[in-house]
Amino acid sequence: MKLGRRQEAQLEFDVPSSLWLPKGVATPMRRGGGARGSKGLRVAGKPGGSQLSVTESPDTNLLNNSVIFEGDALTVLRRLPSQSVQCIVTSPPYWGLRDYHIPCQIGLEPTLPEFLASLRGIFAEARRVLRDDGVFWLNIGDGYTSGNRGWRAPDKKNGARAMSVRPDTPAGLKSKDLLGIPWRLAFTLQDDGWYLRADIIWNKPNAMPESVKDRPTRSHEYLFMFTKSDQYLYDRSAIMDPNGRNKRSVWDINTMAYAGAHFATFPPKLVEPCIKASTRPGDVVLDPFFGSGTAGLVASELGRRYVGIELNPEYIALAKDRLGLGCGPIIQALTGIASS
Numbered sequence: 001m002k003l004g005r006r007q008e009a010q011l012e013f014d015v016p017s018s019l020w021l022p023k024g025v026a027t028p029m030r031r032g033g034g035a036r037g038s039k040g041l042r043v044a045g046k047p048g049g050s051q052l053s054v055t056e057s058p059d060t061n062l063l064n065n066s067v068i069f070e071g072d073a074l075t076v077l078r079r080l081p082s083q084s085v086q087c088i089v090t091s092p093p094y095w096g097l098r099d100y101h102i103p104c105q106i107g108l109e110p111t112l113p114e115f116l117a118s119l120r121g122i123f124a125e126a127r128r129v130l131r132d133d134g135v136f137w138l139n140i141g142d143g144y145t146s147g148n149r150g151w152r153a154p155d156k157k158n159g160a161r162a163m164s165v166r167p168d169t170p171a172g173l174k175s176k177d178l179l180g181i182p183w184r185l186a187f188t189l190q191d192d193g194w195y196l197r198a199d200i201i202w203n204k205p206n207a208m209p210e211s212v213k214d215r216p217t218r219s220h221e222y223l224f225m226f227t228k229s230d231q232y233l234y235d236r237s238a239i240m241d242p243n244g245r246n247k248r249s250v251w252d253i254n255t256m257a258y259a260g261a262h263f264a265t266f267p268p269k270l271v272e273p274c275i276k277a278s279t280r281p282g283d284v285v286l287d288p289f290f291g292s293g294t295a296g297l298v299a300s301e302l303g304r305r306y307v308g309i310e311l312n313p314e315y316i317a318l319a320k321d322r323l324g325l326g327c328g329p330i331i332q333a334l335t336g337i338a339s340s
């Protein structure tokens with residue numbers, strides 16, 4: 001079948017990618033019904049609409065304002081300019097915990113090495129996008145081996161927790177073993193050139209009880225601080241402890257659910273010190289697993305810009321709502337979504 005120019009452009013994407021710009025943000029337009037930005041940004045000529053097609057890397061001007069991309073993190077990151085964000089704060093999905101039935105979702109890789117490889121690929125691309133003096137804050141959850149139970153029963157409150165398939169126990173581990181995912185990933189990223197500067201324990205005073213009786217209840221997660229080089233922006237005075245001491249590496253912060261989000265959302269208090277210490281007002285904060293948009297919310301409140309990437313349109317809707325972007329222009333890519 002012969003493809004039109006528009007259909008050819010669609011083939012450039014692995015999955016749909018779209019952009020959401022906050023209210024009042026100008027889209028790169030040129031004259032005429034359809035327009036092309038300086039680096040392949042095209043605005044489909046829809047009267048009264050603002051549909052933007054991304055055919056190549058968006059140009060740097062696009063990141064002059066906060067923006068949410070709908071699409072796969074790796075696909076979108078590949079189209080972002082190098083050295084364009086000052087800080088990354090993110091929390092990828094857990095491995096084998098949820099199935100949202102969306103192609104390209106992270107977390108359903110059949111083996112642990114494949115899960116780590118997916119994240120490694122995404123963070124390598126994020127590293128290119130991060131400025132040389134930037135900081136990358138990574139919150140990553142752990143879990144236990146399934147004991148080769150191939151399913152998880154539905155959870156009354158959260159249907160997404162029912163799994164028809166669960167990963168097998170990774171080679172070398174036993175039933176009941178803690179997977180140790182945070183440290184496995186941290187060492188992998190260190191091997192890739194990241195500087196591992198701190199392991200912060202996020203202690204959750206209100207952690208959910210567990211039914212286990214043969215080990216302590218897990219009530220913490222890790223937040224790793226990585227940098228791209230040995231010199232980087234870190235304003236320690238912006239996050240001093242109240243008694244004037246340098247910030248400690250154990251942070252007590254209650255978890256906070258956000259209505260409608262079927263995944264663990266960041267408590268804003270976890271994101272706040274990261275952004276305060278490693279950005280200045282006006283800088284850009286990236287979250288490639290944007291979810292309900294907590295990183296964007298905190299960035300905005302602190303007078304920073306944000307770039308969010310999220311695969312699931314339902315969560316984009318949540319984030320838009322949360323960030324007050326309800327009436328913002330809808331900008332979509334040429335990936336079968338946009339039509340003129």
Ligand SMILES: C[S@@+](CC[C@H](N)C(=O)[O-])C[C@H]1O[C@@H](n2cnc3c(N)ncnc32)[C@H](O)[C@@H]1O
Pocket residue numbers: 071072073074090091092093094100104105106107261263264265266267288289290291292293294295309310311312315
């Ligand atoms: C743990 S949640 C992030 C929650 C977020 N920190 C918040 O405060 O709401 C992980 C998110 O990654 C998204 N996700 C999964 N695979 C993705 C992919 N390939 N590209 C972009 N986002 C993805 C999921 O849809 C989910 O919203």
